[in-house]
Amino acid sequence: MMNHPQTLIAALAGAPEIIIGLVREVPPQYLKRRPSPNKWSAHEHACHITTADTPYLARLELMLSDPSPCITPMFPSPEEEAGALLNVDLDEALAFYVRERARLVERLQQLTAADWQRTALHPEFSHYSVWIMFRQLLLHEMQHAYRIEELRLKKDWL
Numbered sequence: 420m421m422n423h424p425q426t427l428i429a430a431l432a433g434a435p436e437i438i439i440g441l442v443r444e445v446p447p448q449y450l451k452r453r454p455s456p457n458k459w460s461a462h463e464h465a466c467h468i469t470t471a472d473t474p475y476l477a478r479l480e481l482m483l484s485d486p487s488p489c490i491t492p493m494f495p496s497p498e499e500e501a502g503a504l505l506n507v508d509l510d511e512a513l514a515f516y517v518r519e520r521a522r523l524v525e526r527l528q529q530l531t532a533a534d535w536q537r538t539a540l541h542p543e544f545s546h547y548s549v550w551i552m553f554r555q556l557l558l559h560e561m562q563h564a565y566r567i568e569e570l571r572l573k574k575d576w577l
Contacts, residue, residue, distance in 0.1 A: 424527070424530065424532075424535050424550070427527075427550075427553055427554060427557065428524055428527050428528060430557050431520065431523065431524060431527070431553065431556065431557055432520070432524045434520070434557065434560055434561070434564075435513075435516055435517050435520050437564065438465070438468060438516075438560065438564050438567075439513050439516075439517075441564055441567050441568060441571065442461065442465045442509070442513065442567060444571055445461045445567065445570065445571045446571075449461065449570065449571075449573075450462045450509070451463075451505055452570075454570060454573065457500070459504070459566070460505065460570065461566075461567045461570045461571065462504065462505060462507075462509055463499075463502070463504040463505060464563040464564075464566050464567050464570075465509060465512065465513065465563075465567060466504040466507040466509065466512045467495065467499065467504060467563060468516065468560045468563050468564070469512040469513060469515055469516035469519075470512075471493075471556060471559065471560065472516070472519035472520055472522070472523045472556075473519055474493060475523065475552065475553070475556050476519075476522070476523055476526060478490060478539075478552060479526065479549060479552070481539070482537045482538075482539050482549055482552070483534060483537060483549075485539075487540070488539040488540070489539065489540045489541075489542075490539045490540065490541040490542075490547060490552075492541070492542060492543055527553065530549070534549060535548070535549050535550045536548055536549070536550065537549045539552075
């Protein structure tokens with residue numbers, strides 16, 4: 420089943436504006452506050468989002484060049500889980516996200532209909548294609564954006 424790549428590309432292109440706007444609404448004193456010891460802060464969710472485009476571009480090139488590509492799942496590192504993202508400069512991370520997303524969008528606009536349907540083996544999924552991969556990228560960052568929104572609106576922090 421093929422959807423409309425231009426709709427997905429437009430959503431990916433617009434995501435940084437939505438997410439950065441959301442991050443900027445979080446009161447500065449709450450940005451790095453974790454809701455519980457092993458749950459990420461808004462700062463950590465935001466910094467995590469900014470790191471995805473580069474490996475996804477590498478996955479894309481693998482899927483376009485390898486006749487039978489196999490995808491390696493990505494997970495936050497133990498260091499990230501433990502709080503390493505708290506040490507990342509948020510403004511630099513968000514600027515990097517904007518630059519990398521522009522690069523990603525430019526690359527996606529070059530894909531043919533056949534490129535979008537290219538497949539790969541993924542150990543966690545029954546099937547996986549370029550289309551699914553970039554839809555998941557959008558859904559993944561929106562899931563993190565929702566966590567930021569929840570933290571931003573948390574009543575008991577006011």
